[in-house]
Amino acid sequence: MIKIAPSILSADFANMGHAVEFIDNCGADLIHCDVMDGAFVPNITFGPAMIKAIKKYTKKPLDVHLMVEKPERFIDDYVCAGADYITIHYEATIHPQRALEYIRSKGVKAGIVYNPATSVDSLKYLVDSIDMVLIMSVNPGFGGQKFISSSIEKIREVKKNIGEKNILIEVDGGVNLDNAQEIIKAGADVLVAGNSVFSSPDPKKVIEQLKNI
Numbered sequence: 001m002i003k004i005a006p007s008i009l010s011a012d013f014a015n016m017g018h019a020v021e022f023i024d025n026c027g028a029d030l031i032h033c034d035v036m037d038g039a040f041v042p043n044i045t046f047g048p049a050m051i052k053a054i055k056k057y058t059k060k061p062l063d064v065h066l067m068v069e070k071p072e073r074f075i076d077d078y079v080c081a082g083a084d085y086i087t088i089h090y091e092a093t094i095h096p097q098r099a100l101e102y103i104r105s106k107g108v109k110a111g112i113v114y115n116p117a118t119s120v121d122s123l124k125y126l127v128d129s130i131d132m133v134l135i136m137s138v139n140p141g142f143g144g145q146k147f148i149s150s151s152i153e154k155i156r157e158v159k160k161n162i163g164e165k166n167i168l169i170e171v172d173g174g175v176n177l178d179n180a181q182e183i184i185k186a187g188a189d190v191l192v193a194g195n196s197v198f199s200s201p202d203p204k205k206v207i208e209q210l211k212n213i
Contacts, residue, residue, distance in 0.1 A: 001211060002184055002188070002189065002190070002191060002210065002211055002213065003029035003030060003168075003189060003190040003191070004027070004028055004029050004030075004190075004191055004193060004197075004207050004210050004211060005028065005029060005030035005031065005032040005063050005170065005190050005191065005192045005193070006023045006028050006031065006032060006192075006193055006194060006197045006198065006203075006207070007032040007033075007034055007143065007172070007192050007193070007194030008020060008031060008032065008033055008034070008054070008194075009032075009034040009045060009143045009194050010143050010144070010194035010195045010197070010198040010199065011023075011198055013046075016050065016053070016054055017053065017054055017056075017057045018057070019198075020054045020057040020058050021057040021058060022203070023197065023198075023203060023207075024057070024058040024059070024060050025204075026197075026203050026204035026207050027204060027207045027208060027211070028060055028207060029060065029061075029190070030060055030061045030062075030063040030084075030085070030190065031054070031058055031060050031061070031062050031063060032063045032065060032172070032192045032194070033046075033050070033051055033054075033062055033063060033064045033065060033083075034065050034067060034143075035047065035051075035064060035065060035066050035067060035068060035078075036067045036068070036140075036141065037067065037068040037069060039068070039069045040067050040068050040069045040089065040091075040092050040140075041067045041140045041141035042141050042142075043141045043142055047077070048074070048077040048078050048080070048081035049081070051064060051078060051081035051082055051083060052080075052081040052082055055081070055082035061084035061085060062082055062083050062084050062085070063084065063085045063087070063170075063190075064078050064083040064084075064085060064086050064087070065087045065113065065134065065172070066078070066086060066087065066088050066089070066092075067089065067092075067140050067141070068092065069092055070092065070093060071086075071088040071089070071092055071093055071099060072088075072093055072095070072098070072099040072102065075099065075102055075103055075106070076106070079103075079106045079107075079108055083108055084108065084109060085108065085109045085110075085111055085131070085132060086103045086108050086109075086110060086111070087110075087111030087112065087113050087132060087134045087170075088100070088103075088110075088111070088112065088113060089112075089113045089114075089115065089140075090112055090113065090114055090115075090118060090122060091115055091118055096112060096122075096126060097125065097126055097129050100112065100126065100129040100130055101129050104129070104131075109131035109132065110129065110130050110131055110132070111130055111131060111132030111133065111134050111168075111170070112126050112130050112132075112133055112134070113133075113134040113135075113136060114133070114134070114135055114136060114154070115136050115139065115140065116136055116137065116138070116139055116148050116150070116151065116154075120133075120154060120157055120158055120161065123158060123161050123162070124161060127161070127162055127165055127167065130167055131166075131167060131168065132167060132168040132169075132170055132190075133158050133162065133167060133168070133169050133170065134170040134171075134172055134192075135151055135154055135155055135158060135169065135170070135171050135172070135188075136151075136172055136173055137151035137171055137172060137173035137174055137175070137183075138172075138173030138174050139173075140173075143194045143195050144194075144195045145173060145174055146174050147173060147174030147175065147176075147179050148173070148174070151171065151173075151183075152182060152183065152186045153186075155169060155171060155183065155186035155187050155188055156186045156187060158187065159186065159187030168189045168190050169187055169188050169189050169190070170188070170189065170190035170191075170192060171183050171188045171190070171191055171192065172192035173192070175191045175192060175193050175196065176193070176196040177196065177206065177209055177210065177213075180210050180213050181213050184213055191210055193206070193207075193210060
């Protein structure tokens with residue numbers, strides 16, 4: 001069954017603990033945490049203190065997406081804060097394989113992230129060091145953007161490249177009820193849904209509908 005990972009980037013920052021508790025109770029499978037540094041992406045969100053604070057509001061895995069330059073500098077901080085998954089951008093570090101192996105050495109699942117204009121050719125060199133591939137279907141930095149249609153072919157390519165390996169394919173950006181079926185058909189296992197969940201008058205219903213596609 002498809003997994004839903006609501007992004008707390010779209011939640012009420014003044015009531016983040018309760019927002020996380022709420023989407024947990026609505027059926028979220030993971031809690032997607034978008035960490036932005038204002039350098040790798042043109043926005044700043046939150047750091048390990050937020051991750052540590054929300055950890056006590058959910059038993060679901062915290063899916064920490066590091067949109068930061070040189071993410072290897074911060075891995076220990078997010079491990080200590082309670083991250084269950086840590087995903088890093090291929091474009092953000094000189095030595096992605098080393099960083100991924102370090103994440104795993106800490107008992108945390110590791111993932112590689114590809115931006116819309118970045119080729120996934122390097123994936124064949126990283127498949128033995130990852131638990132997840134995150135395909136950005138918008139340019140990272142802001143919520144509420146429109147899905148980039150060329151991402152569908154990239155999802156298919158990733159699905160083909162990982163073969164039978166136990167690696168999740170996660171898709172982040174512009175995911176909603178209108179395009180979720182095509183995304184899942186292409187090979188996605190995890191849908192990051194921020195605005196489509198948190199802006200809905202009935203988030204629980206949206207999560208149920210996404211899971212039942």
